[in-house]
Amino acid sequence: MGGKTRYRGGLAALALLGAGLPAAAGSYEFVPAPQADLNRVYRVDKVTGEVTSCQYGLQENTIGTTLCFGPGEGAGPQAPSEYGLVASRHLREAGVFRVNHRTGAMSICYVLDEVVVCTPQASAGSDAPAARTTGNVVTPQPARP
Structure with a gap:
């Protein structure tokens, strides 16, 4: 009888773990770069805003390789x-817009x-x-009359 209790407890634990999986599975969004001749896909962490990218690359004597680009300046985690x-x-255009659905803020990632x-x-x-953006510097412009 003690074995059956442990078995049921294990099933309950698995059910609880499984209940948390769908939330974790939906934590990224993927968008292809709009450039017509570029096979690049961008990925954003929907909570942290971290952006990465991957694309297909040719590699001699193979079927090819996946080239991935990690987060650099401004592409790392943002405020949740x-x-x-x-x-x-x-x-x-090889880049994409990262949008913050709560605040409406946007940035360009490439x-x-x-x-x-x-x-x-x-x-x-x-x-x-x-505002006018030059590189990574935002210069406020006077309001129009």
Whole structure:
């Protein structure tokens, strides 16, 4: 009888572990780069905002290889929130937008020197002046009359 109790307890533990799996399985979002001749896919951690990317690469005498690019400047973990990726419709654009669904802030992420980099997050609110971004520096512009 003691064996049956242990067996039932083990099943209960497995059921509890299984109940947590779907939440963990949905923690990433994937979006292809919009560039028509580039086979790159970006991945964002939907909670931390960390962005990485992978693409197919040719490798002599093989079927090929998966080349992955880790997070570089600005692409690492951000403040916890609800992040996603959006690809533009620009056929020559190799990057994607990282969006914060809670705040509306956005940044542009792309592969540079074998890592993914992202511009600082910016948000244009109705009462905020427009901003011009040059590289990783955001320069506020005066409000239009």
